[in-house]
Amino acid sequence: MLRTLRRGLPADCDALYQLEERCFDSDRFSRRQLAHLLTRANAINLLAVAEDQRVVGYGTLLFRRNSATARLYSFCVDPAARGTGLGRELLQALEKAAQGRGSQRLLLEVRADNRVAMGLYRRMGFIAHRWLDDYYADGCAAWQMDKRLDAPEAPDAASAD
């Protein structure tokens, strides 16, 4: 599937809302939260757009003043577009965008039961360093993971998970 990556615009709010509905069972953003994210100066929203202009993935980075750590605040790929390398491509582009903004470290939280996302993060060089009990609305715990942005990806992708 051909797709391009571009920055999110306020007009993408509905498309992101619908994408979130397809991607997450709980802890989804409201339209209001998404509208806010799409206009925040301290956020970068990167969208993957298919040939027919459908938004098939997105990730949001948040930045704090005087901090070299960026946070991956949201990240998902449309179920119909998964398993084709888009998640990895989007994550690589997000890392580059964070580096471009001067960040030296990327931080994220992931559900402890989300093996696919955790596997991808590990193979991309993220390290789980903190367990967060009862982190999500349904009581699921999270792993906090981070990556130094100059760090290489794990050398052996097959055995790293």
Ligand SMILES: CC(C)(COP(=O)(O)OP(=O)(O)OC[C@H]1O[C@@H](n2cnc3c(N)ncnc32)[C@H](O)[C@@H]1OP(=O)(O)O)[C@@H](O)C(=O)NCCC(=O)NCCS
């Ligand atoms: C996590 C997610 C973004 C991955 O997107 P994707 O486009 O399928 O990712 P890719 O095709 O680039 O695959 C990434 C890796 O996961 C592996 N993978 C993908 N789907 C898989 C599956 N169902 N089972 C096992 N491995 C899988 C791929 O083989 C690939 O391995 P590699 O790193 O060795 O290349 C996607 O599954 C998703 O949106 N999940 C729901 C939302 C979510 O969990 N977001 C993360 C919140 S922290």
